[in-house]
Amino acid sequence: MERDIPExxxxxxxxxxxxxxxxxxxxxxxxxxxxxxxxxVHYLVCTDGSKGSDDISLSSADLIKLRRDEQRDAAKVLGVKSVTFLDHEDGLTKANADLKRDIVRVIRDKRPDTVVAQDPLMVYNADFGIINHNDHREVGLAAMDDVYPLARDHLSFPELIAEGLLPHKVKDLLFMVSFDERSNFYVDISETYETKLKALAAHASQVDMSQVTVWLDAMTKRLGERGGFERAESFIRLNMFI
Ligand SMILES: [Zn+2]
Structure with a gap:
């Protein structure tokens, strides 16, 4: 079926x-x-980020606070309007009813036309030697199920209606897929690449910028070649038919 997909x-x-x-x-x-x-643009970060450190002097509580501060700083660099944090456990997050309800609450509150999420089908990539993190898959799956049908149907999570959060239809869902040939949508980031680096640098507990800049430089150029730009980020775009 041929469809006219709007810009x-x-x-x-x-x-x-x-x-x-x-x-x-x-x-x-x-x-x-x-x-x-x-x-x-609004951010929703679904886990508490309590496990991502090899510094054994750091407690989970300290790490959670540190990473939230880093995320807020990165969001400020980008001009993101709000950042919401959920407290699902880092490493063990499941796409269960609790996570889905928590995400639907934010979808119905912010009422986005476009949702960006992680790709639930990315399990591993042998070419790049990557196992995709459990939480990336589970949060991506929950986000997808929430975009359709759970945020849309008033009989799903009726307790949210009682909170004043009415059903909402999302128009576009973009899965982030930097390592995947299935990408069908590229965003030109030639002008904003330096801002991306600045935002990444805010995550000082997670990111060694001297390494990251090397592979990110190559990757954004490689994706740019595919998308017809100097540099790009790539996505699988689902423009909702219903
Ligand atoms: Zn992650």
Missing amino acids: LKPKVVLAIGAHPDDLEFGASGSVAAWVQAGAE
């Missing part, structure tokens, strides 16, 4: 990630570009 011009974006820093790696160049074009 993506998001007005309200909700970017949903598992951990502080996921959205910076996958979509921050695009986020900065959308903000510059006048969009309102």
